[in-house]
Every structure is written in structure tokens, then in C-alpha cells.
Amino acid sequence: MNDERIEAALREATDTENVTIGPGVLASVDDLFGESFGDRPAVVVADENTFAIAGEEVRRHLEEAGRELVEPYVFPGEPTLYAGYANIEKLVEALQKHEAIPVAVGSGTLNDIVKRASHECGRPYLCVGTAASMDGYTAFGASIEKDGLKQTLTCPAPRAVLADLDVLVNAPPDMTAAGYADLLGKVTSGADWLVADALGVEEIDPSGWSLVQDHLREWTGEPAGLHDGDQQATDHLIEGLIMSGLGMQSYQSSRTASGAEHQFSHLWEMEGLGHGEGHEGPPLSHGFKVGLGTVAIAALYERVLQRDLGNLDIDAVCNAWPGRDEVERSVRAVHTLPDLEEGAVEQSLAKYITAEELAERLGLLREVWPDLRARLADQLMPAGQISEMLRAAGCPTKPTEIGLGWEEFEATYSRARTIRKRYTVLDLAAEAGIFDECIEELFAPDGFWGREAASQTRTVER
Numbered sequence: 316m317n318d319e320r321i322e323a324a325l326r327e328a329t330d331t332e333n334v335t336i337g338p339g340v341l342a343s344v345d346d347l348f349g350e351s352f353g354d355r356p357a358v359v360v361a362d363e364n365t366f367a368i369a370g371e372e373v374r375r376h377l378e379e380a381g382r383e384l385v386e387p388y389v390f391p392g393e394p395t396l397y398a399g400y401a402n403i404e405k406l407v408e409a410l411q412k413h414e415a416i417p418v419a420v421g422s423g424t425l426n427d428i429v430k431r432a433s434h435e436c437g438r439p440y441l442c443v444g445t446a447a448s449m450d451g452y453t454a455f456g457a458s459i460e461k462d463g464l465k466q467t468l469t470c471p472a473p474r475a476v477l478a479d480l481d482v483l484v485n486a487p488p489d490m491t492a493a494g495y496a497d498l499l500g501k502v503t504s505g506a507d508w509l510v511a512d513a514l515g516v517e518e519i520d521p522s523g524w525s526l527v528q529d530h531l532r533e534w535t536g537e538p539a540g541l542h543d544g545d546q547q548a549t550d551h552l553i554e555g556l557i558m559s560g561l562g563m564q565s566y567q568s569s570r571t572a573s574g575a576e577h578q579f580s581h582l583w584e585m586e587g588l589g590h591g592e593g594h595e596g597p598p599l600s601h602g603f604k605v606g607l608g609t610v611a612i613a614a615l616y617e618r619v620l621q622r623d624l625g626n627l628d629i630d631a632v633c634n635a636w637p638g639r640d641e642v643e644r645s646v647r648a649v650h651t652l653p654d655l656e657e658g659a660v661e662q663s664l665a666k667y668i669t670a671e672e673l674a675e676r677l678g679l680l681r682e683v684w685p686d687l688r689a690r691l692a693d694q695l696m697p698a699g700q701i702s703e704m705l706r707a708a709g710c711p712t713k714p715t716e717i718g719l720g721w722e723e724f725e726a727t728y729s730r731a732r733t734i735r736k737r738y739t740v741l742d743l744a745a746e747a748g749i750f751d752e753c754i755e756e757l758f759a760p761d762g763f764w765g766r767e768a769a770s771q772t773r774t775v776e777r
């Protein structure tokens with residue numbers, strides 16, 4: 316890891332104080348623990364799989380260092396640990412029997428469970444990551460299903476994080492690939508922030524931006540190496556993921572790391588794609604959904620950047636602009652799950668602007684477009700290149716590979732826009748009156764997705 320970068324990021328972060336990344340650093344877990352919590356006792360929390368991979372070793376190192384320990388709390392290994400509130404309640408009950416500091420040994424779900432349970436017990440915790448699978452290690456908030464709904468429950472990020480490269484390179488390849496996709500998604504999320512900034516919707520925060528964006532090309536430059544278990548490539552990936560979480564802490568919002576590509580992922584997640592009945596194998600990862608979302612948004616940006624938005628006929632666009640009631644009706648029409656529908660109406664109306672406000676925004680767009688277009692071109696990569704990089708890392712890049720039909724995928728563009736008030740290229744395209752034509756171009760026989768769909772049909776027929 317690059318110590319200077321991490322140190323600089325930790326100075327900006329609100330919750331996390333210490334990060335250690337490197338080969339063999341598991342052996343120094345007690346030093347990190349002591350630095351962060353003094354002589355408090357520790358309790359290892361893992362599931363049967365992660366306990367075998369690293370938890371037992373963590374426990375042993377702590378014991379050998381003379382640390383007072385409470386018996387480890389180990390969740391079953393089968394079925395795959397689920398991010399449900401019931402698991403948090405179980406862990407809280409166990410943690411309340413003592414005062415020990417939790418040491419979470421695992422990846423996304425385990426970390427989220429310990430993050431929230433520790434918070435409910437009023438305790439900080441230490442996280443030992445076992446896979447470079449997402450950017451949530453150093454992020455605040457836990458993604459948990461409660462009352463039948465996947466939600467982000469508030470809780471601080473871990474006080475200390477340890478990532479041993481010897482453990483990470485041996486993680487299941489799909490998990491590493493998913494982490495890569497989550498990180499590569501910062502290409503489009505950054506572009507969305509540029510748009511929101513230029514239009515005066517959400518100003519760029521220089522340090523939140525820098526932590527995530529300044530070294531993104533370096534962190535994501537070796538997808539094939541990841542696939543081959545290369546340590547250097549894995550080091551870059553985990554550094555990027557950890558910095559990305561620290562960026563969210565610094566800005567106190569996921570804007571730094573999440574744009575329209577995450578709205579695709581969240582919509583599919585909320586609708587249970589890759590979970591539950593009829594789905595075999597482990598649940599579809601966050602990263603795989605984000606990866607496909609990233610290709611989709613990069614492809615949309617290509618269509619948008621083709622146009623000269625400095626030349627918009629503002630009157631014509633504003634005349635066709637829907638009223639509030641019309642927006643509400645159309646949002647309700649595209650959702651079938653009641654809770655999702657209510658949430659989408661609320662979020663869509665929160666970012667709704669009147670025709671007069673739109674005229675003002677489009678006036679600004681006309682002015683800033685030449686500069687914004689240049690900055691976007693600089694930030695983005697061609698969708699085809701993103702797709703190739705994802706493929707090299709071992710990620711799916713077509714909707715059918717994650718169990719989604721082409722029509723549902725096409726409909727995701729307009730539906731994803733409704734579920735969050737965060738301003739993205741989806742809003743830009745809609746407000747500029749070019750949304751429908753851009754999507755049509757993408758799915759036309761010679762469009763980006765039209766060609767992908769056709770090549771797939773040919774492969775099947777062969």
C-alpha cells in the first residue's frame with residue numbers, strides 16, 4: 316500500500332484511525348488492536364468459512380500477544396451468511412455479555428453485521444478483510460434487510476482495518492472480480508459528480524473527490540493480474556477500495572463513490588435479482604451489478620457526448636416538460652413493489668424542478684457544455700473498454716449473464732433514475748430532452764447494446 320496516501324486519507328476520515336495493508340500483516344493484528352483500543356479485551360467475530368481462512372489465526376496472534384480474549388462468535392458457514400437484522404440481534408445479545416472489542420473477520424456481509432451490532436452496543440470495532448470484494452470496509456452505514464426491506468442502517472465505519480494480501484489473493488475469484496467492478500464504477504460516478512457540479516446541483520468537494528479519483532486509473536489498471544492472483548494488482552485494488560470508503564467518510568456521503576451505475580445495482584438489488592426463489596448458487600454480488608451498471612452508464616454517456624448540448628432549443632424542451640403529477644403517475648407506472656414505488660415517488664419528487672427552473676438550468680448547461688464535455692471526455696472511458704476490463708477481471712458484462720432479460724435491462728435506464736434523488740447523467744439526459752432517443756440509439760441494431768445482443772444470439776445459434 317501507499318502509506319502516504321492512506322495517512323492523508325485517514326486525516327480526512329471521521330471514524331477510521333488506522334489502516335494496515337500488506338502481505339503477512341495478519342501477524343501484526345495485536346499491534347493494530349493495541350494502537351486503536353489500548354489493553355481492552357477482544358472477541359473475534361467470523362463465520363465458519365472466514366474463521367478457518369483467517370479468524371483462527373487472528374485469534375491465535377492476539378492470544379500469543381497476551382491479549383485478553385472472549386470466546387469467538389462464529390456464524391454458520393452454510394448457507395451463505397445473510398445480511399438480515401436477525402443476525403444483528405443475535406450478535407448484539409452475545410456482545411452484551413461482555414465488554415470486549417469485536418474483531419470482524421470476513422467480507423461485506425459479516426462486516427456490515429458487526430458494524431451495526433457494535434454500534435448498537437456502543438463499541439468501536441476492528442475489521443480484518445478477507446476479500447477485496449467491495450468498498451464497504453471503510454464506509455459508514457450497513458446494508459441490512461429489516462422489515463422485508465434492504466436498507467442502509469446508520470453506524471460508524473470501523474476504527475481500524477487490516478487487509479492481509481496473502482489472504483486476499485486466495486479469496487474466491489468472483490469476490491475479487493466483484494471488488495474490481497465496484498471500484499471501476501467510480502469512473503462513471505465521478506462523471507456524474509462533474510455533471511452535478513457544473514449544473515450547480517452538488518458542488519465537488521476537492522478532498523472527497525481526490526481520495527477516490529486521483530489514483531483510480533492506477534488502481535484499476537491490472538484486471539487480468541487480479542484474475543491470475545497477482546499480489547501487486549490485488550494491493551492496488553484493496554488500496555482503491557479502502558480509499559474509496561475513506562472518501563465517503565471524508566465527505567459524509569456516498570456521492571464520492573456512487574452514481575447512476577449504483578442506482579442500476581440498487582434497483583436490481585431491491586427487486587431481488589440473483590436472490591431467493593429460483594436462484595441457485597451464492598447471491599449475485601453488489602460488484603457484479605455495479606459493473607454492468609457501469610458499462611450501461613458509460614454507453615449512455617457516449618450518446619450524450621455525441622450531442623452539442625450548447626445548442627439546445629430550451630423553449631421546446633421546457634414546453635414538453637412534465638408537471639409534478641405527471642411525474643408521480645409515470646413513476647408509479649414503472650414500479651410494482653409497493654415500498655419501492657413509494658420510495659421512488661418521494662425521491663423523484665425531491666429532485667423535481669419546474670419548467671421555469673428547468674429553463675434556468677438548461678441556460679447554464681448551454682454555457683458550461685463545452686467545458687463540461689471536455690472534462691467528461693477526460694474522466695470517462697469508452698463503454699467497450701470498460702466492458703473489456705471487467706471481462707479481464709472475470710466479471711459479467713451482459714444482462715443475461717446476471718439473469719436479466721434484454722427488455723428488463725433496457726427499462727432499467729428509466730426506472731433507475733426514479734429511485735434516488737441524486738443527480739446523475741440519467742437526469743441530465745431527461746432534462747435535456749434526449750433521454751428516449753439516447754436509449755433508442757443504444758438498443759438499435761447498430762447501437763452499443765443492439766450489437767451486444769446480436770452477437771449473443773449468434774453465439775447461441777452456432
Ligand SMILES: [Zn+2]
Nearest residue numbers: 450497601605
Ligand atoms: Zn458499491
